[in-house]
Amino acid sequence: MPWIIAYDIENDKLRTKAANRILEDGLIRLQKSVFVGDPKESVLRDLMLWLEKNTETVPGSSDQIILLPCTQRQLETAVFYGAPPADWKEMLHPPNTLII
Numbered sequence: 001m002p003w004i005i006a007y008d009i010e011n012d013k014l015r016t017k018a019a020n021r022i023l024e025d026g027l028i029r030l031q032k033s034v035f036v037g038d039p040k041e042s043v044l045r046d047l048m049l050w051l052e053k054n055t056e057t058v059p060g061s062s063d064q065i066i067l068l069p070c071t072q073r074q075l076e077t078a079v080f081y082g083a084p085p086a087d088w089k090e091m092l093h094p095p096n097t098l099i100i
Helices: 012-024 041-055 070-077 090-091
Strands: 003-008 028-031 034-037 064-069
Touching: 003 012, 012 034, 034 041, 041 064, 064 070, 070 090
Parallel strands: none
Antiparallel strands: 003 034, 003 064, 028 034
């Protein structure tokens, strides 16, 4: 199931770490603080734990992270004003690989 992850993180260092972790887990960046992807369940679970652990450690922080499940159809009917990310088509229709 595809997921959209968006955040509002004040601390530059933590924001960079979060973005890098999300990208390393295979999601693509739609905007500076918005990502989309279809990670394996175990990857998503580990990412959620990591985000929770690392954002709750900042006392008095107003940081927010939202993870939204969505359907493939919702992604396919998304409307972009401006250019979509370069790898958007791969997100919608990943290449098939046949291993013989």
